[in-house]
């Protein structure tokens with residue numbers, strides 16, 4: 133297992149240790165307008181930590197809400213909070229005042245560090261803890277000004293390996309957001325599982341990608357993983373498929389993290405860019421359709437590393453790379469983690485049976501003051517909300533979210549399987565498949581389809597899509613209803629919001 137000292141501050145291990153390892157002059161973080169060495173990063177972290185302790189008078193265990201798009205300063209703020217023995221509560225850039233208010237209450241936030249550009253939603257709150265703004269050099273009361281006098285090193289606060297250092301909120305597909313708590317040792321544990329065993333990250337890697345640092349997918353992939361091995365991270369905001377390709381080329385990135393839809397959108401544009409630096413592309417956040425894996429391989433020459441992670445577990449726990457990739461499977465448990473499939477009664481099932489995916493490992497779920505903790509963790513196993521199936525060789529195949537399984541005329545139909553079939557059709561850009569309430573069949577398979585440019589909705593196309601699905605998978609799974617639309621509802625992290633499609637179907 134992974135053994136860490138009882139006294140442990142994850143930032144001392146990740147960043148201060150980098151200097152001791154001789155990486156001080158290496159590039160740590162690159163933003164739109166700046167390039168920081170590891171020494172620069174330590175300097176910024178230490179100055180911010182002094183401000184938190186001396187100017188804001190925060191004490192060990194206080195919680196600091198963080199708001200900012202991906203950039204080096206946002207990264208330094210998160211790490212400074214943890215180095216100062218405080219708890220980081222990063223929030224997604226697009227959250228509105230009402231959602232921030234709930235998080236501030238739920239996490240009992242003591243102070244806020246916020247990028248100037250994102251202040252409006254905080255200003256709209258009736259009640260808010262003290263806020264320090266960053267990113268505006270002319271603001272005499274801002275964080276940048278307060279950092280200037282603090283030139284002396286800051287000694288990492290002597291925390292315990294199992295002191296909480298991060299509260300990460302789930303995207304909340306259902307009403308109240310759930311906070312998940314993670315320890316200092318958890319931060320190191322995720323760096324010591326997926327990166328060395330699956331990704332094989334190294335000192336000369338250049339990491340790039342889209343997930344926000346406020347999402348643990350981005351926090352790990354675009355900050356913690358590169359720091360652990362002395363690599364560098366490119367932190368850019370508002371990336372589009374086109375600008376991400378341009379940035380990969382410009383920065384000679386070697387590792388890319390993003391969601392399946394982003395790869396699908398990048399594939400047709402890839403030929404215009406020199407992507408020869410890229411050696412590993414990681415897809416997570418949603419199921420990876422085979423059509424997307426194929427399109428990206430044709431465009432880039434790379435076989436994607438699929439990985440399932442969750443905010444509750446902190447990062448990726450099932451994945452595969454290189455020769456271990458089995459198309460259609462997410463992969464095998466990442467070394468350090470165990471996985472099994474459970475039936476409705478919580479009994480283990482063998483290969484070929486669909487059930488609930490359960491996970492055990494060095495990281496796991498600790499909900500912040502939430503009764504759902506008892507449902508999520510049983511006997512040390514984390515019960516995800518995902519329906520999975522295992523094969524005889526120990527590969528795990530995603531089927532659907534447990535609550536997204538469509539039951540139509542007695543058949544269980546996994547929406548993603550129908551989506552995967554539709555995505556192979558030349559007219560389909562994106563799609564989402566749901567169960568629409570139906571008197572006769574209980575639920576009816578309904579596809580919501582976004583067409584590629586140059587294709588028009590028509591009855592003939594509806595029939596064409598239905599026939600196309602029937603040719604690939606069992607005919608009873610074909611979408612009896614097909615709706616065309618301009619966009620699909622997605623979360624800030626790129627996940628399809630099927631519950632919104634279902635709610636529309638009820639209107």
Ligand code: 3UK
Pocket residue numbers: 302303347348349350415416417418419420438439440441442443444446447448462516517518530533625
């Ligand atoms: C789904 C996937 C199929 C699955 C995340 C990497 O997505 C992350 O965390 P969230 O808490 O959502 C977790 C849920 O998302 N999912 C994620 N990856 C896959 N489904 N194939 C995949 N490869 O339903 C899971 O339960 O937002 C991803 C790293 C850190 C993360 N937090």
